[in-house]
Structure formats: structure tokens, C-alpha cells
Amino acid sequence: MSDSPTVRIDIDRDVCLGSGMCVTTAPALFALDELRQAVLVPGAVPTALLAVDGAQNCPVAAIAVYDPVTGERLDE
Amino acid sequence: MPAVIDDDLYADEVIADPYAYYGWLREVDPVHWNARYETWVVTRYADIVWLLRRPELFSSRFYADDQQPPSPPIAAGDMDELRFVSRFRSSEFIQNDPPEHSRMRNVVNRFFTPGRMELWRGMVREVVDTLLTDVESRDRFDVLPDLAAQLPLRVIAELLGVPADDRQSLKEHADRRMRSALSLAPDRMRVAASGIRDTSDYLEAALDGGRTGAAGSLLEILHGAETTGSSSRAETLANAQLLIDAGHETTVQLICNGMLALLTHREQWDRLVADPAGLAAGATEECLRYDPPLPAPRRLVAQDVELGGSFLRRGQRVVFVLAAGNRDPRVFPDPDRFDITRSPNRHVVFGSGMHVCLGQYLARMEGQEVFRALATRMPDLELTDKPVQYAKVRGVRSLLGLPVRRQQPAGSR
Numbered sequence: 001m002s003d004s005p006t007v008r009i010d011i012d013r014d015v016c017l018g019s020g021m022c023v024t025t026a027p028a029l030f031a032l033d034e035l036r037q038a039v040l041v042p043g044a045v046p047t048a049l050l051a052v053d054g055a056q057n058c059p060v061a062a063i064a065v066y067d068p069v070t071g072e073r074l075d076e
Numbered sequence: 077m078p079a080v081i082d083d084d085l086y087a088d089e090v091i092a093d094p095y096a097y098y099g100w101l102r103e104v105d106p107v108h109w110n111a112r113y114e115t116w117v118v119t120r121y122a123d124i125v126w127l128l129r130r131p132e133l134f135s136s137r138f139y140a141d142d143q144q145p146p147s148p149p150i151a152a153g154d155m156d157e158l159r160f161v162s163r164f165r166s167s168e169f170i171q172n173d174p175p176e177h178s179r180m181r182n183v184v185n186r187f188f189t190p191g192r193m194e195l196w197r198g199m200v201r202e203v204v205d206t207l208l209t210d211v212e213s214r215d216r217f218d219v220l221p222d223l224a225a226q227l228p229l230r231v232i233a234e235l236l237g238v239p240a241d242d243r244q245s246l247k248e249h250a251d252r253r254m255r256s257a258l259s260l261a262p263d264r265m266r267v268a269a270s271g272i273r274d275t276s277d278y279l280e281a282a283l284d285g286g287r288t289g290a291a292g293s294l295l296e297i298l299h300g301a302e303t304t305g306s307s308s309r310a311e312t313l314a315n316a317q318l319l320i321d322a323g324h325e326t327t328v329q330l331i332c333n334g335m336l337a338l339l340t341h342r343e344q345w346d347r348l349v350a351d352p353a354g355l356a357a358g359a360t361e362e363c364l365r366y367d368p369p370l371p372a373p374r375r376l377v378a379q380d381v382e383l384g385g386s387f388l389r390r391g392q393r394v395v396f397v398l399a400a401g402n403r404d405p406r407v408f409p410d411p412d413r414f415d416i417t418r419s420p421n422r423h424v425v426f427g428s429g430m431h432v433c434l435g436q437y438l439a440r441m442e443g444q445e446v447f448r449a450l451a452t453r454m455p456d457l458e459l460t461d462k463p464v465q466y467a468k469v470r471g472v473r474s475l476l477g478l479p480v481r482r483q484q485p486a487g488s489r
Binding site: 016 | 125129178181182185186188189190191194422426428429430431432433434436437
């Protein structure tokens with residue numbers, strides 16, 4: 001896990017359905033807020049492995065994962 | 077126990093109480109071949125979640141791709157009706173796999189976000205209050221026709237943008253489309269096709285006449301996607317009907333099955349009565365887990381795959397029993413216990429993965445408002461002595477009625 005690089009994560013709250021799929025997939029990184037929408041766990045290290053897993057399991061593609069340096073989209 | 081029910085998924089005893097049968101399967105043969113209905117039956121939580129997250133192995137294109145004859149059989153003269161229903165329903169987004177599924181579902185995804193759904197809570201609350209006021213002075217009423225059959229219909233009609241006067245006819249079409257289609261009767265395809273045709277005629281006239289309700293209504297959104305060329309008329313008609321059926325029938329069962337569970341477990345009802353606002357959300361989750369509206373949806377095996385030591389072949393049918401997964405002791409301590417404060421409560425009633433229920437926030441909201449209002453306004457509610465009965469249908473856990481009585485109706489206090 002520590003080998004996985006850190007990434008930038010965008011959660012589109014205009015799309016997030018609150019299904020909790022990201023939380024089930026990667027509970028160390030994603031949580032649901034009081035409105036049942038996805039947020040990052042405070043203080044969690046956004047590793048590519050967890051982030052991409054969460055993004056790819058989102059039923060509405062509300063989560064986008066980017067390489068922080070190149071800006072390349074990593075979850076598609 | 078198992079031999080008694082002859083492995084009949086739809087035997088009267090199993091419909092009356094499926095949990096003993098599901099539980100036996102889950103512990104003894106968790107990936108089970110049911111020869112009678114020629115389908116795999118998957119009952120463990122982990123297996124259900126695993127298959128739901130692999131759309132490349134388990135296809136949702138049931139109507140488009142299922143090559144086997146209907147089981148149980150339909151009337152010999154109804155094959156054209158079967159083809160009509162299959163072709164029509166294959167345009168529903170839930171009947172599609174990637175990438176078509178995402179393209180179709182994206183049209184309506186944004187409508188169902190928690191923030192937007194919360195804007196409707198006031199409307200839901202108002203409808204619940206009106207319905208309760210109508211029955212409040214009576215010492216007996218029936219939760220199904222008087223409450224459960226009314227609320228979700230009104231709510232989904234509002235969301236779609238359908239005028240109040242047209243609601244009842246749309247409900248009657250939906251009943252033919254859903255309830256009859258899910259029956260085991262040989263004429264079910266003919267009845268379902270008539271429900272589809274009648275709603276399609278209604279919707280075509282509304283769309284072409286510019287009657288799509290208030291700005292931002294679901295009909296307007298669906299029509300908009302058609303106008304821009306991102307979806308077809310067939311998809312608009314199929315998905316509008318899908319939203320009517322999914323937004324309506326399932327929530328009817330949530331309210332009925334939920335109230336049955338709450339009133340059967342009196343100590344749980346009393347807890348809810350003591351703190352309706354605080355416990356309505358937890359009660360809704362537990363009602364969903366304990367006795368789900370759609371206990372056993374299906375998929376088609378898309379590629380040969382091994383699951384739990386069984387070898388599933390391409391083209392075979394799979395029933396995944398959410399209701400059995402929801403009582404899997406590997407996930408839920410004391411799973412047959414009904415506990416409105418259960419936490420965590422990671423039931424799979426809305427599915428998992430990319431097909432996870434779009435309307436889950438709406439369903440929860442309707443359940444929360446009904447259970448909260450009933451516990452607040454009618455704490456003295458109780459079941460009558462009449463035993464409850466279920467419709468002989470598959471896929472939906474559907475009570476035929478839920479008569480209740482009051483110890484002290486409003487007028488007599």
C-alpha cells in the first residue's frame with residue numbers, strides 16, 4: 001500500500017448519489033457525510049490504489065482520480 | 077425442511093415465509109442449482125456482492141439476451157407478446173450493461189442526488205400528513221390501499237410531472253405491467269404488454285403535446301435527452317415506465333412490510349414511538365434489511381465462471397437473494413432479530429456496484445416520513461387478528477393487505 005503513489009481526487013457532489021459504494025470498496029479513504037454524500041476521510045492518504053478502486057466502483061462516476069503532477073486521469 | 081418444500085422457490089409456504097428456505101440454502105448450498113426453474117440461486121452476502129460488482133460476468137440484459145423459454149411457461153399464443161415486452165423492456169437502463177447502461181442512466185442520475193431529493197421532503201411529508209388525516213378518525217383501516225398504495229404513486233407522479241387527474245390510470249397500467257408480469261400465470265405477458273402499451277400511448281401524447289410538467293421534471297429531462305439525440309424515443313418510454321414502476325411498487329412494499337415488522341415486534345414499535353424523529357431513519361434501514369421489497373432479482377451469466385465451487389455456464393440464469401444476504405450471520409450478528417437500532421446495518425437491499433438503486437434516497441425518505449408520522453400520530457396502532465397473505469408473485473414481496481386497528485381513534489379520545 002505504501003508503494004502506491006498519492007493522487008488528487010475530485011468528488012462531484014452534483015452527481016454523488018450516496019450509494020456508499022466507494023465507502024464499501026475503500027473505507028480507509030472514503031466516508032459519507034451527514035447528507036449521505038461521499039467525502040474523503042480526514043487525514044487519509046489518497047493513494048492511487050484506494051482512490052481508483054473507489055472511483056471505479058462508483059455507479060454514477062462521481063469520483064475522478066488524477067495524477068497530481070501530470071493531471072492525467074487515472075481511473076478510466 | 078428442504079425436502080418438504082420440494083425446492084419450489086414459489087411454493088405457497090415459501091411465499092408465506094421465505095426466510096427458512098433462504099436460510100437453509102445459504103447454509104447448506106449457497107450457490108444452488110434450482111432444477112425446477114432452471115436457475116442458480118445465490119444466497120450468501122459475500123457472493124451476492126461479488127457477483128453484483130462483476131457486470132462483465134453477470135449481465136443485466138435479461139430481456140435482450142435470455143434465450144431460454146419462460147419458466148413457468150406462458151400461453152402458447154402469447155409468444156408475440158413476450159417478444160414485444162422483451163424488446164420494450166430491453167431499453168430500460170437497468171436491463172443494460174456498460175457502456176450503454178451508463179449512457180442511459182446518466183440522463184437521470186443528477187435528479188436523484190441527496191441534495192435534490194431533500195428538496196422534495198416537504199412534499200412527501202405533506203402527502204403523508206394528508207393521508208393520515210383521512211384515516212385518523214377511523215378505528216380500522218388498511219395500510220396497503222389507504223396509505224402505501226397512495227404515497228409512492230403521488231410522489232413519483234409529482235417527480236415525473238404527471239397531472240393529479242392521470243395518476244390513477246397510470247397506477248392501473250403499472251399494476252398490469254408489474255404485478256401481473258411478476259405473477260406465475262400463463263397470461264402474464266399479454267397483461268404486461270397491455271399495461272406497457274397503455275402507458276406508452278399516454279406518454280407519447282404527453283411528450284408530443286409538450287405536457288411534461290413543471291420545469292425540471294423527470295419527463296422533461298427524459299424528453300430533453302431525446303431532443304438532443306442522446307437517447308431514443310423507445311428509451312424515453314421504457315425508462316419513464318421503469319421510473320414509475322421502480323418508484324412506486326417497491327416503496328409500497330417498504331411501507332407494508334415495514335409496518336408489519338414494526339407492529340409484529342411491539343417492543344421495537346414502542347421504541348420508535350418514544351423517539352420517532354430520532355429512530356425513523358434506523359427503523360427504515362432495518363425494515364429494508366429484515367423484509368426487502370425486492371428479495372431476489374436476477375442476472376444472466378455472461379461468461380463461464382466458478383462461484384463458491386459451482387460452475388456457472390454462459391447463458392444460465394442467476395437469482396441473487398438479497399433477502400438471504402441480508403440475514404447472513406457472517407455479516408449481521410443475530411440476523412433474524414428485528415432491531416431498529418442495528419448498527420452498522422450494511423444491508424444489500426439496494427444492490428451493489430454500478431446498478432445500485434438510483435432511487436435509494438427517495439425510498440429511504442418516504443419510509444422515514446411514513447414511519448415517523450405513524451409513530452407520532454398513531455402510537456396505539458396494532459395489527460388485527462386476521463392473518464396476512466402475500467401475492468403469489470416472484471421478485472416482489474407483496475402483501476395483499478395489511479389491516480390495522482386503533483385502540484383510541486382521534487374522535488374517541
